[in-house]
Amino acid sequence: MSNNNLIKGSLQTIILKLLEENERMYGYEITQRVKELTEGEIKITEGALYPALHKLEAEGMLTTEIQQVENRVRKYYSLTQDGQKEVSAKMSELQSFVGNLQRILDPEWKPGLV
Amino acid sequence: MSNNNLIKGSLQTIILKLLEENERMYGYEITQRVKELTEGEIKITEGALYPALHKLEAEGMLTTEIQQVENRVRKYYSLTQDGQKEVSAKMSELQSFVGNLQRILDPEWKPGLV
DNA sequence: ATTACATACCTAAGATTCCGATGTATTGTT
DNA sequence: AACAATACATCGGAATCTTAGGTATGTAAT
Numbered sequence: 001m002s003n004n005n006l007i008k009g010s011l012q013t014i015i016l017k018l019l020e021e022n023e024r025m026y027g028y029e030i031t032q033r034v035k036e037l038t039e040g041e042i043k044i045t046e047g048a049l050y051p052a053l054h055k056l057e058a059e060g061m062l063t064t065e066i067q068q069v070e071n072r073v074r075k076y077y078s079l080t081q082d083g084q085k086e087v088s089a090k091m092s093e094l095q096s097f098v099g100n101l102q103r104i105l106d107p108e109w110k111p112g113l114v
Numbered sequence: 115m116s117n118n119n120l121i122k123g124s125l126q127t128i129i130l131k132l133l134e135e136n137e138r139m140y141g142y143e144i145t146q147r148v149k150e151l152t153e154g155e156i157k158i159t160e161g162a163l164y165p166a167l168h169k170l171e172a173e174g175m176l177t178t179e180i181q182q183v184e185n186r187v188r189k190y191y192s193l194t195q196d197g198q199k200e201v202s203a204k205m206s207e208l209q210s211f212v213g214n215l216q217r218i219l220d221p222e223w224k225p226g227l228v
Numbered sequence: 229a230t231t232a233c234a235t236a237c238c239t240a241a242g243a244t245t246c247c248g249a250t251g252t253a254t255t256g257t258t
Numbered sequence: 259a260a261c262a263a264t265a266c267a268t269c270g271g272a273a274t275c276t277t278a279g280g281t282a283t284g285t286a287a288t
């Protein structure tokens with residue numbers, strides 16, 4: 001669902017961060033939230049999302065609980081303790097990377113500006 | 115040379131932008147410049163750089179000229195006209211992506227802040 | 229009635245992109 | 259003599275995403 005090939009590597013961080021803020025979310029909800037927040041500019045494809053969720057679960061970052069909602073099955077994901085630690089790690093990794101990117105691409109750039 | 119798996123997708127932009135600022139650079143020089151600018155935090159691996167350069171050349175974004183410097187062969191790359199257009203395109207793509215990322219990851223964020 | 233869209237899950241093949249290892253060759257340092 | 263730095267390159271493998279498909283329910287439009 002995304003025209004952008006830049007998400008690579010940051011999808012996990014996005015998932016973890018959204019779950020930090022929302023306690024529990026299901027897959028489809030995540031795709032919609034991202035679409036909302038970016039006004040349709042970033043669309044998480046299902047082919048990327050579900051494997052990523054399964055991987056994070058296998059790594060012990062997430063737990064799931066399945067719930068029936070109006071004849072529809074929903075699989076809710078939430079952070080484990082390890083997952084909560086991982087959010088901070090992944091976030092500072094990403095912020096530092098974005099900072100470095102600015103230093104490369106924008107010689108005028110100083111921390112404090114976009 | 116990189117501990118970061120987040121470069122994915124932005125390496126081309128980095129190459130193009132550096133060449134916009136420097137007119138002509140050779141491969142090794144690019145790795146060193148990036149290392150300098152990020153204080154060693156981002157290291158472009160040769161296994162990533164050279165294929166990327168060759169691809170950009172094949173796509174007509176870059177031209178090369180080989181030069182002998184103190185018994186060492188250097189392959190200088192510079193932007194073609196298409197390459198110059200591509201820099202702007204790739205840059206605004208990346209900036210917009212970073213903006214969207216901030217909107218997802220930092221609900222407090224407003225354009226104008228990191 | 230059928231099509232289409234939204235909700236909700238999933239997988240599999242293929243492409244892309246990067247990393248790590250390895251190779252060649254020269255020069256300078258220890 | 260061995261190692262680090264400069265400078266190019268390729269190849270196998272890993273990781274990650276896209277495209278396309280599949281299943282299933284409910285609702286709105288034609």
